[in-house]
Every structure is written in structure tokens, then in C-alpha cells.
Amino acid sequence: MDCLLLRFDAPLMSFGGVVVDQINPTWRFPGKSLLTGLLANALGWDHRDTGKLQALQDRLRFAARWDAEPEPLTDYQTVELGHEFLRGTGWTTRGRIEERAGDVENQIRQKGRYTHERWRDYWVNGVATVALALDGEGEPNLDALENALRVPARPLFIGRKPCLPAAPILVGRRHAQGVRAALAAEPLADIGPRKRPYPIPALWPLDEGTGASTEERFDARDWRNNIHVGAERYAVGILELVP
Template sequence: MPCLILRLDAPLMSFGGVLVDQHNPTDRFPGRSMLTGMLANALGWHHQDTEALNSLQARISYAARWDVPPEPLRDYQTVDLGQTHLANPGWTTRGAPEHREGGTAKRGIHQRDRHYWANGVMTVAVTVPPGEPNVATLAAALRHPARPLFIGRKACLPAAPVLLRVRESDDAYHVLASEPRDPRAAADTRFFEACWPPGTTAPATESRQRQNRTDDRDWRTQAHVGLRPMITGYLTEVPPCT
């Protein structure tokens, strides 16, 4: 089946996590909802397109690999949202106004501790079964996105085009294992931290390295839901960049 090969390369990236109060952690790997949001943004979809978003999310399977391991970064933020220039809708580069929804929380002083990955480079293989949108449609949208793309948060702008190429493979794990590493990966790196879907490697290995993740979103309620298994470990035979 065709597979999207993505290169997540940005000064800062954030992959969400379990949110408690004002603390915004980041997971080690992107979640399925984050990839869904990025693809939907490229397609020009909106949060109101809940059926399409839930359908696309359910079809996505992926594997991810750190080619250049990142550094953790914590950003303390505070802002008074009641200021006049923040309280009113603002115009975007797309020629349409944008403003915050919500009740009293959209006013007043807010504080956040947001966590990011800095200076890392990740390769991601994404597959979707036959249906719409298909891989060709998604690839075209990533090449010419309807809106600017970001990696987890709007401040996390990619430093290079997100789509590397489209390849054929039986599954996301095997295409990722055979995809050359980024040129910036250290030449002596033997172990590449990665995650992949279950059912593609040895059962004994998967039983030791299985983790349950809450990385799906119910796009109707904007809440993360459920538990989904992923395997975390290391890839050891990643070909060099040619």
C-alpha cells in the first residue's frame, strides 16, 4: 500500500500529553489525533468537520523514529487576555477574522507551563486504508497546504517541507525501518528510538514493549478518549542517508 513519509523538523515541537491544570506536557511521540489535525489542516478542514475528522483518525496507522534526539524545553507563559487588542477578533493572513470561543476563561490573566522538544528531527511513516481522503489526496495537500502547517502547536512551525515522499510498503513499521535516516543523524548512532503499531514485530518483543496511549480525540467533544496500544523500542538497522 502507499505510505506517506513525513519529516518532522522544527526548532520546537510538541506532541501533547495528559493535561493537568496549567501544565501542558509533551509525549515522546506524536499522537494519532495530532497527525489527524495536521493532515486536516493541510486539507483545509475545520473543527466543525467532526465526522470527517473522526473517520480519518480511525484510518491512520503510523510509525515514528527519532533520527536526531531532541532536548526538553519548558516555556513559562503568562498573558492578560482582557487587553483590548487581545479581546477583539484579529485578522489572519488568510483574510478571515479569528477569535477565541468560550466563557469567562477567555478573559483575565492566564499562566501556562508548556513543554516542548527542541532541535530534534523525526521521521514518520503514515498509512491509511483505501477510502477518502486517500494517500494521493493527502500527499497533494501536504505539498500545497490550505493553511500553514504546525507540529503540535501553532508556534511550532516546520523548518522544511513536511512531506518527504510516498513509498510502497506492507505496513508503516517496515517502511520506516528501511527509510534512510536524516543526514543530521550522528554517523555512529546504532539505536534509533521509535514507536510502531502492534502486530508487525515479534510477539515476545511486543509483549515487553507495549504501551497504552490516550492519543485519539473525539472531535465532537474535543476530548481525548480511550486507550490504544503502541510498541516503543529501538530500530537498529536504519540505512544511512545516500
């Protein structure tokens, strides 16, 4: 199996997660929808290309590990909507203003202010390595993805737009039995003074071997309706590196 090796090295990274109200958590490892969006951005696609996005996500196979141990960070964000010039506005999700009918104007009238709040989780100063491959036939092929990552159509980010990579994302290409084997054969990143996790934690497809545990993840997106759907289980455990 031909695999691409990607390295996520950034001051901030966010891998998505199940959002509840204004709480935006992050998974421990990247997910399918994040990788699909990253590749699509490199290819120059946009959200209107729902058919191509869905087809790419359905073929995607990946494994991920941490080379440098990240630290969690929660960013507390607010915007004061009591100002006259902000009346009737708000942060938007899927093109709609986030508010509760009847409640916003009442709070502004009683308190003279209304504050939107959000809590967003990030990983700080970590380095993750990802091996990805494509199941089946179709376009784009792995050559097209490699070329796009080498010369992306647009600037790339890792999860959220503030999460800009500190180095090129594409590491290279490797032939292996699967994405787990490709990841195990890839040398650990040079992380300087940052902390190396030991042993190396990783996630990979269940059909490529069992781990210490399994993790159920809701990391696939229905791109046409812009919602996350379904669940998939992955193996999580210690990755034994090939000397």
C-alpha cells in the same frame, strides 16, 4: 501497503499529552490526533468538519522515530489580569474563559492583581520521521493526502501554532509490509551537527511486531465533542534500519 513518509524538523515541536490544570506536557512521539489535525489542515478542513476528521483518524496507522535527539523545554507563560483593561478576560480553552468563579475578583481585590500561569512542554531541535498509511477504503485516499502535503491549503505546524517546520514535511512515498517496515527502510535524515540517538528509538502499531515495551496512549480525539477519549497501546523499542 502504500505509506507516506513525513519528516518533522523544527526548532520547537509539541506532540500533546494528558493535560492537568495548567500543565501541558508532550508525548515522546506524535499521536493520532496530531497527525489527523496536520493532514486536515493541509486539506483545508476546519474543526466543523467533525465527521471527516473522525473518519480520517479512525483509518490512520503510523510509526515514528527520532533521527536527531531532541531536548526538552518547558515554556512558562503568564498574563497579568489585574490591569483594568483585562478585567473579566483570560486565556480561553474551547471558547470559554479560564477562571474559577468567585476567586478571580477576590484575588484582584485583595492583591490588586491576578496572574494566569501555564507550563507548556516542547521538544527542541529534534528531527522525527513518521510513516503513515490508511486502513480500509474511503476519502481522502493516500494520493489526496500526498498532494495536500505537497501543496497545503494552509501553513502547517507541528502540534502547536508556534511550532513551524524548518523544511517541507513530505519526504515521499514507499511501499512496504507495514508502517514499521517503511520507516525502517527510510534513510536517516541529514541532521548536521545535531546529536544522533543511538540506537534509534521508535514507536509503531502492536500488530506490526513487539518492542522492548508497550506504551498506553490517549492520543485519539472525539472531534465532535473536542475531547480526547479511549486508550491504545503501541510498541516502543529500537528500530533496526534496513541497510
